[in-house]
Amino acid sequence: MRIAVYCSSSVKVAPENLKLGFDLGVAIASAGHELVWGGGKISVMGTVAQGARSVGGKTIGVIPDRLMNIEFIDNESHEILVVEDMRERKGKIEELSDAFLVLPGGIGTLEEFFEIWVGRYLGFHEKPIAVIDPFGSYG
Template structure:
């Protein structure tokens, strides 16, 4: 069983992003994997967790006390870990996951993604870090990151540590390979 951490939105998103989260959760659950998430029960975060459970997967939600009410904690999670801080939340999510997939999201999603990606590049872990991008949501970000290579602000090796997939199945396949 693979534990897949999904970074995604906890605020309002377009319907197709909720459908993507549901598709990913269904794939994770149907393959018998574990979802590690931010522990909220709303938006994409709630959709991926509900779909994982509905498909037979195990869910671990990790949420700081300060967000329990704001993000409506996923009280249906198989394991709900309530932390004191955001830093503790991320540490537990990192430790419990074998791979990381980012769905479309805002600054919280990006902050988690960038920290995990940086850790991979620096050799602090060797777990896959992926963008799931079937509709080009991350294209402007990827283009910008590539534009930083000539200046030396981003190394080609660093870009290689952030993988992009256009289909749910291929991203979960990669997560399974570790």
């Protein structure tokens, strides 16, 4: 199964969220699943991929060309897909993934979550979606 993780790419993130990302990456890979994520190597986005690879997991990153120098493309990924823009990124992540996990993040993370949730609500897909927020970042 390929599991997408939506999470923060901000440099201003609590250390416990970095650990949460790493631990989730480990859990995904340890269960035999592949990680699909935004392709960046900073912040929680980076730690989730590091966690998956630390136990031999496969990572597939999807990053817009304009963000390659902002989110610092993760060249250690098994596969990186460079797309034109955020719309294409979200569509490609949805296409590649069988399930979606949402970690604490900012407006970009929420936008990704709402788009995938609306798609499920409207019947465009039936893929599972879960929000993981153990520290109350979303309220």
